[in-house]
Amino acid sequence: MIRQFHPFEFAVYSNEKQNNFEFIFSCLHGDLLNLNLQMNEQEIMLIADGAEAISNAFLKVFGTDHDVVMCWFHMRKNVEKNLYLVEDKALHGDIMNDIETLQLSTNKNIFDIATRLFLKKWKNEDKFLRYFSNEWLNSKNGWFEGLATHVPNKNNASEVTNRVIKDEDILKERLVLSGFTVVLYSIVNKWSKERNPTLINSKKFEHQPLITLSAWTHACNWVKLNKDVVSICNSDTTMYYLPAGEETRITDKEIKRYENCTFNSFGTYKSVYFNIWRVCLSNNPEKWKEATCTCPSFMKNFVCKHTVGISIILKYCKPPPEAKNVTIGTKIKRGRPSKAKIALLIQ
Structure with missing residues (x-):
């Protein structure tokens, strides 16, 4: 929930053919069953760079009903390389x-x-x-x-981990298999120690999004704008419709058009669908961190000023005092807020 990568298995293979990846995914699938994690297997998905050997192997082992996330970074990079197919560069x-x-x-x-x-x-x-x-x-x-909600759109974390292994663990050397096996044990041992829950700075497995001071402050400032909020309550959740950008008001007609998804052009789609944000929030106050929003900030970070702001309005949560003392437009300094200074003593 905080976009943190947790490696837990190594695989060494001689080539990148589908049968090799099928073996790797089969081992992974078996290990997950043996661990008895009580997880929903349907939520397992693959994030990759589009290599068909990897994707096909994953779908064969886990089933074709599982999602395969294409890394947005690799996709965008490849599209930019092929923009030469558009002769008018002004359109790129x-x-x-x-x-x-x-x-x-x-x-x-x-x-x-x-x-x-x-x-x-x-x-x-x-x-x-x-x-x-x-x-x-x-x-x-x-x-x-x-x-997929709460799933990263890039595999950059695994790429970074791969770079750390090459730069720090094997020092960019090409090791023989026996030597590399020794290094692997050392790497896995290091990973395990980094995730020791008894350590203060351990890398924890988070199940809820982390609400930073910046997120609290943006939420508090958004609440101060006093924008229109239209709510539609269901049995377990409530939908909240909010005006995007500088708009402060929203009408039932705009919401109906947003939900009907009837657009006659791409420009109309952009103007309608990015003019309203929809927050889905549980009616159970204890589950306020599980709220979702359609705004780009939430899609990228799994938390936004709208989900936190609505929860503040409903009194599902209480922001820290330091988040309320920052005026709109002020840039928040890094680190903890400074403590009050000692008053001058006059004798």
């Missing part, structure tokens, strides 16, 4: 801006609607659309945020 920025909008789709239905409108808007760029459709819509299409 607008196309990438629209693709970034697609990436913020909150669910599969919205993604499908938005991509159809995107293809309609750029229908004259036949070469690029043929590449984009074949590569990123027909096959590796798991690169939008709403594919």
Whole structure:
């Protein structure tokens, strides 16, 4: 829930063919069953860079009903390399801006609607659309945020871990298998010690998002704006509709249009769908940290000023005093707030 990477298994293989990855995923699947973690196996998903050997092996072992998240960093990088297919360079920025909008789709239905409108808007760029459709819509299409809630859209953490192993653990040397095996035991031992719960600075397995002082402050300042909030209560949860940006008011007509998802152009989709944020919050006050929001900040960080702000309004939570003392527009300094100074003594 705090986008932290926890490595727990090594695999050494001679090549990157599908049968090798099938063996690795089979071992992983067996280990998860043996650990008896009481987890929902359906929530297991793969985050990868689009290599078909890895994706196909994962789906064969775990089942085709599991999601495969395509790393947004790798996807974007590849798309930028192929923008040469659009002859007019002045359009490159607008196309990438629209693709970034697609990436913020909150669910599969919205993604499908938005991509159809995107293809309609750029229908004259036949070469690029043929590449984009074949590569990123027909096959590796798991690169939008709403594919899975509380799941990172990049595999950068594993890439960084790989770099640390090469730079610090093996010192960029090419070791023989026997020597590398010894190093592996040392690495796993280090990982285990880093996650020892008795240590003060241990890397903990978090199950709820971390609310930083900055998040508390932004939430408090958002509450002070006194924006319209329209709520629709269900049995266990309540939907809260909020005006985005500088807007302070919201109408039932705007909410209905937002929910109906009927757009005749990509521009209309952007103006409607990014003009309202929807917060889904449990009616159980103890579960306020499980709230979700459709705003980009929440999609990227799993917490935002709207989820925390609504919880503050409902008195589900109480912000720390230091979060209330920062005025809107003030940049928060890093670290703890300074303590009160000793008063002068006059004799």
